[in-house]
Amino acid sequence: MMEEVDRILIHSLREAGTDIDEDVQSVKQFTSELIVEAVVKCLRVIDPALGNGLSHSLPPGMSARFRLGMSLAQACQDVGFKGEIGYQTFLYSNEPEIRSLFMFLVEKLPRESAEASDQPAGKSALLQRAIAAQIKEQSSVPWLPPSCRLPIHRKTQSSGPCYSFHAQPLSLPYSVKVSSRKQPKDVQEYWRNYLLPVTAQPSQHASVPASLLENHISELSATQEWESEWNSQGLLSRLTPEEYRSRKKARLQKRIEEQLRAAAQPRPDTHGATRSTSDLAELLQSFGGASTGGDVLTKGTRFTHTEKFTFTQEPEKAAQQMAAAASALPSSHQSEEDLKAQQEAELSALQQQLQQLSVQMEEVGGDIKQLTVSIQQVSDELQQKEVSNGEKENSIKMKRQTIDLLPDTENNLLKLQGLVEASSKRVVHLASQWEKHRVPLIDEHRRLKELCSNRESESSRKLSEIKDLHDKIRQSAEEAKKKESLYKQLLTEFETLSKDVSRSAYTMRILEIVGNIKKQKEEITKILSDTKDLQKEINSLTGKLDRTFAVTDELVFKDAKKDESVRKSYKYLAALHENCTQLIQTIEDTGTIMREIRDLEEQIDTENGKRTVSNLEKILEDYKAIRQENSALAAKIREG
Template sequence: MEEVDKILIHSLRQTGTDIGEDVESVKQFSSELIVEAVVRCLRVIDPALGNGLSPSLPPGMSARFRLGMSLAQACQDLGYKGEIGYQTFLYSNEPEIRSLLMFLVEKLPRESAETSDQPAGKSVLLQKAIAAQIKAQLALPWLPPSCRLPLHYKTQTPGPSYSFHAQPLSVPYSLKGSSKKQPKEVREYYRDYLLPVTAQPSQPISVPASLLENHASELSAAQEWENEWNSQGLLTRLTPEEYRSRKRARLQKRIEEQLRSTAQPRPDSHSATRSTSDLAEFLNSFGGTSAGGNVLTKGTRFTHTEKFTFTQEPEKAAQQMAAAANSLPSSHQSEEDLKAQQQEEISGLQQQLQQLSVQIEEVGGEMRQLTVSISQVSDELKQREVRNTEKEDSVRVKKQTIDLLPDAENNLVKLQSLVESSAKRVVHLASQWEKHRGPLIDEHRRLKELCSNKEMESSRMLSEIKDLHDKIRQSADEAKKKEGLYKQLITEYETLPKDVSRSAYTMRILEIVGNIKKQKEEITKILSDTKELQKEINGLTGKLDRTFAVTDELVFKDAKKDESVRKSYKYLAALHENCTQLIQTIEDTGTIMREIRDLEEQIETEYGKKTVSNLEKILEDYKAIRQENSALAAKIREG
């Protein structure tokens, strides 16, 4: 049973049950530990069935009884056929608990059991520890702040919370970058001037969020590139660098076309002149030109008018300011006169500004009308040019016809001979073409078939390449897993005691196997001896019955004639009866001895069930229930 208990304890620890290192057998399990082990197993086997059960015993007795009944019902739903009830968990005994735990361990999913038996890396162990800590914190009941003890403040008091604010980071080595060697200047910048990642965000609180955002964007970009390359890149039969450069060139071409289409003036648009001026300013800002030089050198009437107006206005303003300065008296004026004069000047300037804005709007309207009229005139001009070309062609044909009219008969004969020669030439060319057409068609079919074969071969090779990519990815994943497993095994091997050798475990296993073989041999020997004894007993019994029958018959014949023989017959019958009673007594004695052994075994099992201690627990629980009932009754009377 020791080996069975060790296997059970190991499996229960893998399910998340908190079993101490000093617990070595099921006999040492307490009621709390039994409940926790059963609930953990139920959650692994059927989460919907076990998530509603608490892994810890509640303080109240009624709640304990309800929890025990719920656990018993859940085990019966899983298919447990043994006798089970609330007493199995509250007043447990070793055989019942062992059989129940063996049933639950056998019901555990094999995949989880296999993965739990395999050692994992440090990251997996850390994740398991985090998950166990979170489960333990979630299992604790929530309490309001006024009822919390100092022990609960560590787990139920919320810590400082901050908003998730990510900022862009500059990382020297990134998945987004190309695999080409970086220039020397970039590497010097990274080495000498780039700040650490923790110092780049404006606030230290944003560092984790920025790192998570950067890492997620890199992973998504790598995943998108891999999907695009597997779905579209491989079909182009280009290298990844060529595919990237081709994609970049197409993107630049699209941007240039979009800019050109935006830069072109649209007569039907209301803001054509404004877009032209905005584009000019945009190009000036990029080209680094001065304010006087314009990239769009071809001016319009509106631009010339605007230039003339805004170049003349500063001169007028300067003249007015000079006149106002000359009109000031030499004596000191009061501040009110100055303010009134400034107000008059401001009102005059505002009126001029309004007049200028009205003039600008009028000029803009005229410009729009002119652009519309220009577009209409240009369309009419194009149509007239097309009509003129058609008329010129018709005039040229009519002129040639008129030139041929004076000598019409000769010209008709010449034209007919020319048509006949053209027809003969066409027939001759058709015959020659038929001669060349057959081999060309055969060559075309051959080349087409060869091209289709090459396409099929390339598609087959492409599918093989994709399969190889998948196999490489799977092999890389398996290699990573095996490498983590190897590291974990190395760490476990280093932590194992060096004084215990493998041969000791091997010898122990061989000894256990040898003992089992000896026990089997002894059992088979005892069974064979029992069978032999039973056969011998049956043979002797039959021989005794036959001997008694023959002796009885012979003696009975002589007893009719001789008195002494009659007495011997009576003694023979008495001896046979006494021997029968003796055999019956021996059989009864054996039956009684077997019953005694069965009773002794039952007594030992009853002692193993802890009947006395369970009765004491039942009495204590009964007293606790009576106290709870009295307390509830008192509350009801008070209410």
């Protein structure tokens, strides 16, 4: 049974990442180094925050080994181990304590399904797990300066080249938003024939990992943003994802067009407004703007015409001046100093001219601002006067009609009264007709309103159901991916397993173990029943003996008063009863002693299995090593 338990423990420890040789088949064969490594690997799986701070290898110094043993004991107690544990458990181990500790740690390990669902899929799963284990192992080792490194540390802490994180944009032949099938043929041809590999695109080879990580993170963030936006706003719009994207693109394009149109308005303090206006007009046309936009942009004001005339005239003057200067150039025999003096004079003259032009531009700009303000004031006054003129025209019309009615006042009053009465009768008639029509319309309105509210509640309910279904679909897809990755990983591990051992052998072995357990259980039950029967028989015989002795004692005691021989027989009877009681007690004590002897023999076997002698020898060697270390440290202190 212990062999099967040890096999299960060793298999679980190997799954947790412990490097155990194939020759090791029992916990008895575990060395102190292997015990420490297995315990640390299990702690890292159970509680990474607790296990990553522990080293999985024994240090060379004895004091450091004692400290590591105490840290491991405290960590095991922190995860819930209730047994007796200390540094001696790891440095001077015995088989039962180590087995019970490993059984506790294996039970604390997470289940294989939950652990395997987080592992990557495909044939590279084992390689990725090995890489992750190696990275964890290297990250758990503390960094040491080069002068303090041992040969075991120089392999993992070599002073290799270090590079800064510098990412560059990459061109990849795929995209998260648009699939490769929807791309144009010329783009696909460019990808196939002309696009460089990813490793050759950055200017420096050291920037390849950083560029790949940056690109991957940007695509992941874009996907997550799209999913959150679609779940929060896209579903409420009741559109398909393509329609929602197209509408969002149209809105963004419209906003860009409005911003460009606002930026295309001419400003008095900018130079080259005509060129920028035409460029923006072309840009707006490329964005799909109206055809009239170009006319609006190319339409000039008095200031733009003046500016155009000024800047078209100035180059002509400048050309004439340059021509005069060219004609006035000295001959080749003239000195360079004279040429520099002439150039500086021309430069100063041009700078003065530029300053004058800038001053004129500022003055013109101020005049334009004043004219703009005055034009705005005049336009406001004009609108107010037009409104007041309209009101006056309406009052004049009313007064004119009243004046026309004054000559024939009585007839006009009668006519007005008749019109008023007719109007009142018509209003009453229309009101009665409206009441007839209003009642069914109000009922219809109430019915439609109730139907609309029901539909809204139904639509909101269906929308919530759609959201729930969407979440369930996403969860099902994630579970399907995890199960598929688990299936691929298990398939890969199954392919790597040896095919010479069949499942029937394991099944037969399990059935044999179950049969042995069942037989042992039956034997234990039989022994317990026999023990109960014997105890019942002993109890019945003891009671019968006590009753027989009481009756015999009573009968003999009655006759002992009369006859001397009977009195002697009564004494012999009492002595026989006492001797039999002592004999029974002696037999019981003998059985107790035999059980104690068997217990002591088992304890002796257990102590022999604890390797006490070898542990004592090891303790003596460690004690000598500690004394040597202390003497060496004391010598260093004296020298210092």
